[in-house]
Amino acid sequence: MTIYNIALIGFGGVNRALAELIATKNHLWERDLGFRLNIVAVSDLHLGSVISPNGLDAKTLVEANFAKGGFGQLSGGSSEADNETIIKTAPADIVVEATFTNPKDGEPAVSHCRWALQTGKHVVTTNKGPVAIAARELKSLAGANGVRFEYEGSVMSGTPVIRMAEKTLAGAEVTGFEGILNGTSNFVLGRMEGGLDFAAAVKEAQQLGYAEADPTADVEGFDVRLKVVILANELLGANLKPEDVTCKGISDLSPSDIEAAAKANSRWKLIGSAVRAEDGKVTGSVAPKRLALEHPLAAVNGATNAVSLNTELLGAVTITGPGAGRIETAYALLSDIVAIHAAGKSAVTKEAA
Ligand SMILES: NC(=O)c1ccc[n+]([C@@H]2O[C@H](COP(=O)([O-])OP(=O)(O)OC[C@H]3O[C@@H](n4cnc5c(N)ncnc54)[C@H](O)[C@@H]3O)[C@@H](O)[C@H]2O)c1
Numbered sequence: 526m527t528i529y530n531i532a533l534i535g536f537g538g539v540n541r542a543l544a545e546l547i548a549t550k551n552h553l554w555e556r557d558l559g560f561r562l563n564i565v566a567v568s569d570l571h572l573g574s575v576i577s578p579n580g581l582d583a584k585t586l587v588e589a590n591f592a593k594g595g596f597g598q599l600s601g602g603s604s605e606a607d608n609e610t611i612i613k614t615a616p617a618d619i620v621v622e623a624t625f626t627n628p629k630d631g632e633p634a635v636s637h638c639r640w641a642l643q644t645g646k647h648v649v650t651t652n653k654g655p656v657a658i659a660a661r662e663l664k665s666l667a668g669a670n671g672v673r674f675e676y677e678g679s680v681m682s683g684t685p686v687i688r689m690a691e692k693t694l695a696g697a698e699v700t701g702f703e704g705i706l707n708g709t710s711n712f713v714l715g716r717m718e719g720g721l722d723f724a725a726a727v728k729e730a731q732q733l734g735y736a737e738a739d740p741t742a743d744v745e746g747f748d749v750r751l752k753v754v755i756l757a758n759e760l761l762g763a764n765l766k767p768e769d770v771t772c773k774g775i776s777d778l779s780p781s782d783i784e785a786a787a788k789a790n791s792r793w794k795l796i797g798s799a800v801r802a803e804d805g806k807v808t809g810s811v812a813p814k815r816l817a818l819e820h821p822l823a824a825v826n827g828a829t830n831a832v833s834l835n836t837e838l839l840g841a842v843t844i845t846g847p848g849a850g851r852i853e854t855a856y857a858l859l860s861d862i863v864a865i866h867a868a869g870k871s872a873v874t875k876e877a878a
């Protein structure tokens with residue numbers, strides 16, 4: 526049985542949910558997946574940082590109601606978030622990056638990932654910044670250091686779109702995609718259809734843990750733009766940057782726009798899409814679209830996401846599932862660790878053969 530020591534960078538909704546899963550499910554993972562997880566360090570902007578080589582009790586971490594700088598009270602703790610020291614020196618096999626997504630340059634998360642990979646630690650992340658902005662560099666750094674950079678939760682939370690497209694649809698030749706890729710804006714549009722005003726709907730999405738720290742990223746389309754870049758670069762072989770993707774959000778949609786759509790048997794949805802042209806050029810866009818009720822994406826409600834992948838050999842293949850949520854996104858981190866574990870096992874098998 527394998528024990529993976531993990532360092533959590535950011536201890537907000539998602540990493541706290543991962544700690545919750547560790548507290549309740551480690552024994553099942555040990556039995557069913559062949560490993561258990563041991564938290565050896567945590568660093569959070571608000572709470573400070575702590576290293577404990579023998580491991581921190583996940584249940585205590587989740588249940589203790591730490592105040593600002595509260596990790597300073599723990600043995601091996603400090604009231605400051607010293608991410609660089611934690612990432613470089615904690616005895617971790619895997620660094621779990623779940624700090625705020627910075628849609629402009631991906632920092633400081635890009636540096637967090639770099640420090641981890643450079644010091645021979647795997648990285649799993651739900652943070653869209655480093656993946657959209659620096660995936661090529663980080664994947665090559667991971668390869669050079671014999672570790673992995675995994676980021677399933679950066680698109681569609683725990684719903685396995687990236688791995689599904691790359692592994693299960695290998696050879697089907699994806700030529701484009703369109704989808705609902707932001708849980709918050711989809712939730713907000715649905716609540717507005719029910720008569721709630723925009724600001725109140727955004728507040729609900731924040732309370733439910735769907736929204737970004739700054740929900741402007743959700744409602745202005747910037748979050749979807751990062752996801753379009755990630756999927757286009759990953760599945761269509763593009764090399765897009767966020768500024769290459771045209772972007773318009775939902776904040777200009779008024780209650781009368783929503784009402785007019787309903788009267789015409791249609792609904793507004795924020796659609797992210799990309800397509801590869803015959804000459805190989807990939808273009809991407811984010812924009813609200815009025816979809817007829819019969820459109821497959823029109824029935825996708827709440828924080829659910831869906832993406833239709835257009836493939837040469839199968840036609841459209843649509844994947845739908847949770848697009849946001851704390852536990853749902855923590856599951857994505859687990860799925861990344863399962864992938865790391867499986868790759869480690871196949872490396873060992875190859876060596877033995
Ligand atoms: N919540 C979701 O549904 C969801 C889904 C997919 C992806 N994500 C992404 O996962 C990441 C985490 O999401 P969340 O919901 O946990 O966010 P959150 O705002 O609840 O938590 C982020 C935590 O990171 C900490 N933090 C911020 N900057 C830091 C820094 N420089 N150093 C150390 N700590 C720092 C904050 O103090 C906070 O506790 C974000 O990048 C988000 O975009 C979230």
Ligand SMILES: N[C@@H](CCO)C(=O)O
Pocket residue numbers: 679681682706707708709710735736737743748848849850
């Ligand atoms: N804020 C994002 C989280 C998932 O990336 C959303 O609402 O979709």
